[in-house]
Structure formats: structure tokens, C-alpha cells
């Protein structure tokens with residue numbers, strides 16, 4: 001595993017921002033807060049309900065619930081990894097909320113909760129890290145009460161702007177080969193990051209038994225001017241702990257000299273110029 005990406009809590013605090021400048025980081029944090037508010041609005045939580053944030057990480061959704069409800073809901077911070085729960089517990093200890101909060105270490109594909117337990121289950125950018133999506137939805141359905149909601153936000157990475165779309169053929173040696181490689185690994189069915197889209201999520205939830213399934217896709221367009229160093233980080237920052245970097249993905253097709261030359265050519269073509277990229281995201285709601 002990369003030194004800069006030891007575990008999830010480190011990745012959440014440091015690595016995911018590593019290719020950004022101050023402005024981009026602030027914009028990303030504002031964007032995360034806006035997402036949090038959208039998911040919470042969909043969840044329409046009421047006093048006294050049992051609510052879980054699965055794959056809570058550093059607690060984006062769960063702390064949003066606490067801010068609004070304090071101890072008037074029964075809130076579960078849940079994650080597969082202890083370091084994330086420890087991080088949330090540390091943040092929680094700095095608040096005056098002492099009641100009605102639990103920490104649950106569990107895999108979202110095999111949730112350690114009894115059936116028909118929760119009023120609300122929420123996730124943000126968690127499905128994207130689980131290779132087999134159907135067992136996740138089966139489990140979320142099982143642990144919800146009838147009438148309970150599952151609400152989420154997921155990036156649809158398979159539909160993001162690709163490098164080859166930002167580049168001209170004459171700027172890159174063997175452009176067609178790099179395009180072919182990128183197309184292939186961005187559509188790899190065994191890669192959790194890219195093996196789904198809005199339609200497959202809808203099908204998974206319907207198959208699990210959910211009704212009133214909503215998968216609302218938004219294409220977020222952004223224009224910015226990447227630096228040389230920022231572009232290098234596109235290639236060397238892991239998209240999640242233990243996931244291959246972009247450079248490592250290209251190394252499965254080409255030798256290191258060729259990949260390094262590709263990165264240099266991308267830097268030459270795009271650094272200090274305005275680029276326009278699109279990222280697709282889905283806001284999700286389903287009812288048991």
C-alpha cells in the first residue's frame with residue numbers, strides 16, 4: 001500500500017485532496033456539505049428514529065444528523081474499518097452529545113444488525129468501493145423497517161471525462177493505444193469503482209425488493225487550470241486505499257518508460273490551461 005495512503009481515515013483527511021490547490025479543496029469541502037444536505041433532505045429524518053450512516057468514514061452524514069437532531073435520534077456510525085470509527089469517536093468526544101450514539105464495525109455486505117431495525121440507512125461514496133453491489137442492497141433492505149428509506153449519494157465514475165477526451169491526438173505519442181487502455185480499465189466489470197451506472201443501481205435496488213426507487217443523475221461540470229504537479233497527482237494519488245493509481249493502471253498495458261512519457265505529454269498538453277471536466281453523480285432514494 002502507498003505510504004501516503006495507509007488507511008481510510010488518512011485517505012479521507014489527506015490523500016483525496018492531494019492533487020488540489022487551496023481553492024479546489026475549499027470548493028470540494030463546500031460541495032461535500034451540499035451533498036450531505038441533499039442526502040439528509042431526502043432522508044427526511046424524524047425525532048426518535050433509528051438512523052445509520054454506513055461506510056461513515058469521518059462521519060460526513062452522521063455528524064450532519066447530529067448537528068440537526070443532537071441526541072433525539074438513535075444514530076449509528078458504521079464502517080468496515082476501525083480507524084474510521086476511532087476518528088468519529090474522537091470528533092464526537094469534542095461535542096457534548098453522550099447519548100443515543102453507537103459505533104458499529106461491520107461490512108455493508110453483511111451488516112451486523114437484526115432485520116427490520118432501522119428507519120433510515122444512508123451512504124455516501126461507499127457502493128463505489130464494494131465490488132459486488134447486489135448483496136449490499138439485499139442487506140440494506142433486510143435491516144430497514146417496512147416504510148424505511150435508504151438514501152445515498154454516489155459518484156458514477158465510469159461516466160466521468162476521460163483523459164483522451166481532454167487531449168488531441170497530435171499531443172500524445174501512441175494516443176490510440178492509450179485511449180484503448182483507458183477505455184478498457186474504465187469499463188472493467190471487476191473494478192468496484194467503475195462497474196456500475198445509474199441503471200444497474202436501479203436494477204439492484206428493485207431486485208432487492210425496494211419500491212419508489214429514485215436514481216437522480218447529475219452531470220457536474222467544472223472548469224479549472226491544473227498545475228503540472230496537480231496533473232502528476234492525477235496519476236499517482238490512489239483513488240482509495242489499496243486501489244491502483246492511474247499510473248499503475250496504465251502500467252498493466254505499457255512499460256514504465258512509456259507511461260512516464262505519457263504523463264509528461266499530458267502535463268505539457270494541459271498544465272496552466274483551462275480544462276473542462278464532467279463528473280456524474282447520483283442521488284439515490286429507495287423505500288422498503
Ligand SMILES: C[S@@+](CC[C@H](N)C(=O)[O-])C[C@H]1O[C@@H](n2cnc3c(N)ncnc32)[C@H](O)[C@@H]1O
Nearest residue numbers: 008055056057060080081107108124125126129
Ligand atoms: C469515500 S469514503 C466515504 C466516507 C463517508 N461516507 C463520507 O461521505 O465522507 C468510503 C468509506 O466506505 C468505507 N467502506 C469501504 N468498503 C466498505 C465495506 N465493504 N463496508 C463498509 N464500509 C466500507 C470506507 O472505510 C470509507 O470510510
